[in-house]
Amino acid sequence: MTRHDLPRGMIRASDTTGTHVGYMPGFGNDFETEALPGALPQGQNSPQKCAYGLYAEQLSGTAFTAPRGQNERTWCYRIRPSVRHVGRFAPIELPFWKTAPHVLPGVTSLGQYRWDPIPVPTEDLTWITGMRSMTTAGDVNIQVGMASHVYLVTQSMQDEYFFSADSELLVVPQEGRLRFCTELGVIDLEPKEIAIIPRGLVYRVEVLEGPARGFVCENYGQKFDLPHRGPIGANCLANPRDFKCPVAAFEDREARSRVVIKWCGQFHETWIDHSPLDVVAWHGNYCAYKYDLRTYSPVGAILFDHPDPSIFTVLTAPSGQEGTANIDFVLFRERWMVAEHSFRPPWYHKNIMSELMGNIYGIYDAKPQGFAPGGISLHNCMLPHGPDRDAFEGASNAALKPEKLDNTMSFMFETRFPQHLTEFAAREAPMQQEYIEVWNRLEKKFDGTPGVK
Numbered sequence: 029m030t031r032h033d034l035p036r037g038m039i040r041a042s043d044t045t046g047t048h049v050g051y052m053p054g055f056g057n058d059f060e061t062e063a064l065p066g067a068l069p070q071g072q073n074s075p076q077k078c079a080y081g082l083y084a085e086q087l088s089g090t091a092f093t094a095p096r097g098q099n100e101r102t103w104c105y106r107i108r109p110s111v112r113h114v115g116r117f118a119p120i121e122l123p124f125w126k127t128a129p130h131v132l133p134g135v136t137s138l139g140q141y142r143w144d145p146i147p148v149p150t151e152d153l154t155w156i157t158g159m160r161s162m163t164t165a166g167d168v169n170i171q172v173g174m175a176s177h178v179y180l181v182t183q184s185m186q187d188e189y190f191f192s193a194d195s196e197l198l199v200v201p202q203e204g205r206l207r208f209c210t211e212l213g214v215i216d217l218e219p220k221e222i223a224i225i226p227r228g229l230v231y232r233v234e235v236l237e238g239p240a241r242g243f244v245c246e247n248y249g250q251k252f253d254l255p256h257r258g259p260i261g262a263n264c265l266a267n268p269r270d271f272k273c274p275v276a277a278f279e280d281r282e283a284r285s286r287v288v289i290k291w292c293g294q295f296h297e298t299w300i301d302h303s304p305l306d307v308v309a310w311h312g313n314y315c316a317y318k319y320d321l322r323t324y325s326p327v328g329a330i331l332f333d334h335p336d337p338s339i340f341t342v343l344t345a346p347s348g349q350e351g352t353a354n355i356d357f358v359l360f361r362e363r364w365m366v367a368e369h370s371f372r373p374p375w376y377h378k379n380i381m382s383e384l385m386g387n388i389y390g391i392y393d394a395k396p397q398g399f400a401p402g403g404i405s406l407h408n409c410m411l412p413h414g415p416d417r418d419a420f421e422g423a424s425n426a427a428l429k430p431e432k433l434d435n436t437m438s439f440m441f442e443t444r445f446p447q448h449l450t451e452f453a454a455r456e457a458p459m460q461q462e463y464i465e466v467w468n469r470l471e472k473k474f475d476g477t478p479g480v481k
Contacts (some may be wrong), residue, residue, distance in 0.1 A: 050214070051272035055254055055317065061213070061276040062105075062309035073103045082308055083109045089226055089251065089314035100251070102312025104211065107280060113230065113304035114287060117296040122156065126450045127194065127293030128164035128173050128248070135454045137163075137447065140413055142463040145402025148203075148239040152183040155206075155233035156190055156288055159244070162404060162453040163384060165445035166354075168194050168248045168293055172347070173445045174355050176384050177244040178404070178457075181206065184234035187283050189304055191230045192290040195246045198343070198357060199223040200439060202388050202402050204240025206233055208316065211307045213274025215318050219388060220437065222357075224252055224317045224343075230287070230304050231316075241402060243386045245441045249354035252343040260327055266342045270323040273315045279303040321388075321437065326363045332370045337440070347444060356381075358440040360392065366430045373423050376414030382447045383407045383440050390436035394419050398460065399438075405463075409446045416466040 052059050062068040067082060069075050074084045082105040089100035131137075146160065158180040166173010175195075181204070199206075201219045208215040208223060210231040217223050219242075225231060254266060281303045289296050324342060329335055340358045347354040365372045373394045385392075385405045392399050394415045399405060407413040415423065453459070 051274055051318070053269045053272055055266075055268035055271040056313060057268075057273070058311070058313045059273055059315065060309075060311035063276040063278050064308055067105055067309035068311060069105070078105055080308065082106060085109050087228060087312075087314055089228070100312075100314040102212070102310055102314040104307045105309040106211075107278070107306035107308065108302070110230075110304065112302075113300055114289070115298045115300060117289070117298050120288070120295050120297050122159070122295045124161060124452055125156075125159045125177070125290075125295070126161035126164055126175065126452075127168050127246075127290075128166050128175060128448070129168075130164040130293075130450065131448050132451055132454075135449050135451065137408060137449045138411070140405075140407050140411055140464055141449070141453075142399065142405040142460045143403060143453070144458040144460060145400055146178050146180065146241070146457055148180045148182065148241050150182075153180050154183050154185050154188070155179065155181055156185070156188070158182070160452055160457070161450045162457065163406060163447035163449060165382065165443050165447045166248060171248050172354060173248050174441065174443050175246040175248075176441050176447070177246065179240070179242050179244055181233065181235055181240040182238055185232045187285045187303075188288070189230050189232050189285060190288045190290075191228055192246075193228060194290050194292065195248050196227045196251055197225040198245040198247065198252060199225065199242060200244070200386065200388070201240065201242040202386070203242070204235065205237035206240050207236050208233055209277075209279075209305055210274065210316050211305055212310055212315050213277045215274050215316055217318060220321050222319050222321060222342075224319075226251065226314060226316060229316060232305070243404075243439075243441075245355060245357065247345050247355055250346050252345045252355070252357065255341045255344045255356075264325040264327050266319065266324055271317045271319050273317055276307060276309050277305075278308045279305040321359060321361065324359055324361060326361065328363060328365075329367045329370070332368050334367065334370060334372060334375060337374065349444070352380075352444050354443060354445075356440070356442040358442060360436070360438045360440075362432070362434050362436055364430060364432055368428060370428070371423055372426075372428075372431075373415050373419055376412065378410050378412045379407075380409060381442045381444055382409045383413075383442050384447060385438055385440045388437040388439065390434075390438075392436065392438045393433055395466070396422075398463070398466070406447060406449075414467075417469040417471075420470065
C-alpha cells in the first residue's frame, strides 16, 4: 500500500480490484472501497463481527424512507464508532461565520453590490477561523436557504477536525491548493475545481499551497444534484463521470484532537484522544466529491438570441417548488459566441432569484471593468441589473462574427430567497461604493422615430 503524498498517518487505499487509485468516477453512484483487503463485508451490511475488529456504522444523508432514487446512505467500517469521536460539548465563538436567519438592523441588503477581492491576512487562519460570511438566506432551523462565504486560509488544521450538522458545503477555490482529509478519503482541490462536502462528514483541511482563498456556498436544504437536461438530452453540461469520489483512507493515530461542530448556527468543540478519520472501508452513495470545472460543456444559442442563464447550471439543490431551486450553482466559462443579429452578453433583467456572483479568473463579459478575480457581486431578488454602458455599447455595435470568450471563469450562487448582508460584508469587506454608478452613463436613445438606433 502506498503512502505517497498523503498526510501523516493517512493511508491511501486500493479499490476493490486491487489497483491503487485516488478517486472513483461517477455522480450518485453506489461506491465500495477498502483500505485493507477484506475489510469490506460482502453480502450484508452489519455482520455479527467485522474483519479487523472494526465497527459497522451507517451514515444517513436522507430520511430512512426517502424514495429509492433519492435515498442516500453510506455504511462505514471503522476503528471506533463515531460516538467515541465526541465528548462533552462546549460552545465557542466564530464571529465571522454567520447562519440564517441573520438580518441586522442598520444593514441594507436592498441594492446592487460589488466587492473587490478580500485580501488574505498575514495572520494564521485555518479553514474554521478563516471563514468570512458575506450573505445569508432562508432559515437553517427548517433546512431551507443558504449562506455564502469567502474562505481565507493560511494554516493547516493540526489535530483539529470539523463537521457541519447544518449543511453541505460547495467549495470553489480561487487561489491556492487545499487538501480535505475526510472520513471517507482524501480530496485535493485547486482553482478550476470544486468540491462538495456533505452534511455530517468529519474532515480536516490542510494547505498544500498557500495562502488559499475561495468561495463557499453553504446549503441548508436538499443536497445538490445534477439538473434535469430536458430536451438537451443525455449529454453536455456536467457529466456524471467527471465527478470524482475519494477511495477509502484512514488514520490510526493516538493524539489529543479537537473536533468542532456546527449545529443550528452555533459552534461547539469537543476533545478526544485520537483521530476520528478511522474509516477503513465503506460502501454507499453518500460521500464527498470533486469536479473539474474545465470538463463542463456549455450549451448555448447557435443561431440567434441569448438563452436564460439557467442553461449554465452545473448543480442544483431543489426546493419543494418544481423548477424553483433552493440553490443553483451556475458557471460562466470559456465558450464561443455565434448568435446572429443578437445582443450577446447577458441582457438587462429583474429576477425572482437572488444572484451572488464570484470571479475565479479573467474578465466577465457583462462587466469588463471592476469585477476582478476574487471579486464578488450581489443582485438581490427583483433588483434590476445587467451590462454596464461600455459592455452595452460594445456589444450593440460589434461586428457579429464568431467570437471566442477566452480566459474567463465566473460563477453564480442563485437562490429563491433574498440574501441578507452580514456585518462583515456591509462594513469590513472592500465594497465598491461606486458600483451602482456603472449604469449612470446609460443614455436615453428614444426619439419617437421608427427604426433601429
